[in-house]
Amino acid sequence: MVHVRQLDPSASPLDYFGYEARRLREAAGMTLEQLGKVIYCTGSLIGQVETASKVPSRTFAEALDAAFMTDGFFSRLLKLVLRSQLPKWFQPYAEMEAKAAFISTYQCQVVYGLLQTPEYAAALVAVDHPDRVEELVAARMERMRILEKKQPPAVWVVLDEAVLLREVGSREVMRKQLARLVSFRDNPWVNIQVLPLAGGVHSGMVGSFTLLRFDDDPDIYYSESYDQAHMTANPDVIRERSVGYARLQAGALSVDESADLIARVMEERYGDRAEDVA
Numbered sequence: 001m002v003h004v005r006q007l008d009p010s011a012s013p014l015d016y017f018g019y020e021a022r023r024l025r026e027a028a029g030m031t032l033e034q035l036g037k038v039i040y041c042t043g044s045l046i047g048q049v050e051t052a053s054k055v056p057s058r059t060f061a062e063a064l065d066a067a068f069m070t071d072g073f074f075s076r077l078l079k080l081v082l083r084s085q086l087p088k089w090f091q092p093y094a095e096m097e098a099k100a101a102f103i104s105t106y107q108c109q110v111v112y113g114l115l116q117t118p119e120y121a122a123a124l125v126a127v128d129h130p131d132r133v134e135e136l137v138a139a140r141m142e143r144m145r146i147l148e149k150k151q152p153p154a155v156w157v158v159l160d161e162a163v164l165l166r167e168v169g170s171r172e173v174m175r176k177q178l179a180r181l182v183s184f185r186d187n188p189w190v191n192i193q194v195l196p197l198a199g200g201v202h203s204g205m206v207g208s209f210t211l212l213r214f215d216d217d218p219d220i221y222y223s224e225s226y227d228q229a230h231m232t233a234n235p236d237v238i239r240e241r242s243v244g245y246a247r248l249q250a251g252a253l254s255v256d257e258s259a260d261l262i263a264r265v266m267e268e269r270y271g272d273r274a275e276d277v278a
Helices: 013-027 032-039 045-052 058-068 073-083 090-099 118-128 134-147 160-165 172-181 235-249 255-270 270-275
Strands: 102-107 154-160 192-194 209-213 218-223 230-231
Touching: 013 045, 013 058, 013 073, 032 045, 032 058, 032 134, 058 073, 058 118, 073 134, 090 134, 090 218, 090 230, 102 235, 118 134, 118 172, 154 160, 154 235, 160 255, 172 255, 192 235, 192 255, 209 235, 218 235
Parallel strands: 102 154, 154 192
Antiparallel strands: 102 209, 209 218, 218 230
């Protein structure tokens, strides 16, 4: 007899997902292969999800909901599953980010997570976690769903020009990433400003940081290092960093000027002609 791993549904959201998927499949009297034919995937993949050895995709969760008529149960549970894949020190911030009404962030090294393409995110994740790229990218993409809400947060991003010039992944990856940034040009909820290198020293020299504002809760300041995060609602910190952020905005190009610069870098540095020259 083949030994089937027994899951503890209280161990983690991923274990709970697998436990419920197996429970409903067995209640329906279906084998892995039979369910696979219904939701258009292999029985092996279903088995991996049921044993919590693979993180399910949103398509997979939606297919289970349709197959078992669970009224979106697996799709809702997937949010918890993907959030649980984020580093533990980052999870509290992700929860607060999802509730924020206004997000102001300065990024000096990489594109802000909510604006990253899957390819760009994968290139970043692969540096330190080459064996977990798929699930970590899926978790990052899930964070972005807050931009699709009926009432999304207002997002204001100040990007150091160096972010545009540092090649992450490949020229093709960068071209797609910068094209995504340009696509927000007419989005009233997402504003992007580029802080030019020619501006010299500025109030963001200490590193990237984010300010979160809420409708009914105190503002929060957030910054991070390699393996830990710093999050505080200290009014003095909020005041000091809010003034610093205002100075960054004042020194940055306008939203339209920034979009023009991003588009120019996209074509001149990462376009087809740039590859030919290289």
